[in-house]
Amino acid sequence: MAGCLSSLTDSQESNGEFTVGELGNPDDNCLDCISPSASFAIADRLEEESDGELTMIIQPDNQICSSASCGTKVQSQVIEAGYGSIGNSTAFFPENQIWLVPYTFPSPESITHTITHEYAWENFWLPFARKYNVLPFYYWTPALRDVFISEGGTEQIGGDLRRPEQLEGLIIRRTASRAADESLGTWSATPTEVSWGDTVQGMETGVVQGLETWSSVAIGSGMGPVIDQVVDVGFMCGQGTLWVNTDWLQSLPDEHRDLIAEVTRETTEEAVAQADELVDERVGQQESPPDGSAWDEFGVTVNILDDDEQQAWVDPLDPQQNPEKWEPERELLNNFEETPDDFYERVYEIARESSAPESPSEFSIDAWWDDYLEEI
Structure with a gap:
């Protein structure tokens, strides 16, 4: 079975194809929909901007995995990427409990600001990737x-x-x-x-x-x-997240990886920018x-x-x-040797610092997964 899966993955890589397991579907979870995922916009943009060299095959509606199982399938390279909210991902990535400590985040945009901050990449997501061979790939609109x-x-x-x-x-x-x-x-x-x-x-x-x-x-x-x-x-924290296998990312040709990083970053920014309009109006x-x-x-x-x-x-x-x-959530960080003891205290500060966006429209990403792949 493992050989079959490996052959399938190798074949997809050579064809510029990769598979993403999604909770949603394009009718209910487009960026303009009531429950917006960036997945469908990303798939369209990648195919267009790569002139068809990259094909993101989305398996929608939990067809290939659910929020409770996609993470493990990504980790084992059954699929290249898959959905799991931060909350549900704790079933297989328990250290993510730290992001769920209540009243850590004062606003939706502060969630994505904090988890994409360079401090989080360097002190949480890098140790996380070294343990699981998985990183956050891109995000739904936060809430x-x-x-x-x-x-x-x-x-x-x-x-x-x-x-x-x-x-x-x-x-x-x-x-x-x-x-x-x-x-x-x-x-x-x-x-x-x-x-x-x-x-x-x-x-x-x-x-x-x-x-x-x-x-x-x-x-x-x-x-x-x-x-x-x-x-x-x-x-x-209510943050839909797509998780990606880091071995697959590292195996990509530079031009493909750079384009995927650019499109996932820009589309995540668009998803976050609409957070207030989503809750207030839709x-x-x-x-x-x-x-x-x-x-x-x-x-x-x-x-x-x-x-x-x-x-x-x-x-x-x-x-x-x-x-x-919330000491049990802090104690889970001991699973990562590199994560400092005051990590949560710093996260709490980052969510409220002067450089944090004052509205979703001001959100931008300064650090992304492609900046750290060589350090895993």
Whole structure:
């Protein structure tokens, strides 16, 4: 079997073809769609700008792997690249838990700014690549994670969801990360692991009363009809990521690798630039969702909190006030000898530094994976 896979990979490389496993599809996950992935735009641009020498074969809709399995298939070179959110990737790349510490990031654009910062490349992603032969390839539009409940959940709490203690007694679907489990439990909910595909049915039948994720991916994955409320708490990193095998990148002809790096970088910048417009207009995450927005169409109640209400969600999780709560995430960094002890503290600062973009439109990438391949 290994020989067959190797022959297939060698044949694809000689033909300028490579395979990417994607969660999404071009109808629901184009850059202008409700849940934007850069994949489909990148595939078109690579074929056009290489005059057909490069062909990015996208396997959509989890056909070849899912967010819970693409990372391992990339690592073992079954495919060259594949999707996995930062949250779900912790099942096979546990050190990524550090990016999920709640309230690390003050805005969507600060997520991608921080994880593409040269400090992150040098002190996290290089050790990561040496361990896994994998790097981040490019990114979806970033977002902050919120809490969503079903109609049954609304009936159970008897009103609008505005305070964390209202979650008591509600079973909330979470990602595989410890940070999500700890956050929901601290807020009085009962967190549970349910597969992404079973969550819609679970919310319909009352097996679960809600979930934590980010709005655009929930809608893009067909969860809009079963969501009754969202509370805008913005507590954790929501970053769709495509992972790539570094051996494959290093094997490419220079001109192909340079073009792939340029196109993935530029398209990621475009994806990030639309973060506010995506949430405010397409999703409609406002107290009164705009006409025609997703939350308007689904009749979802959007709970935008005042400062005191917001602080009630933040305070018990705040990594500055409760550093011991997130010590397990820090300890995982000991898996990388090169990563400094104060790595998380520096990450927290980078997300808020003066050079961080003040809006998604100001985001740009100064360091990218092609700058570091020779150091792996």
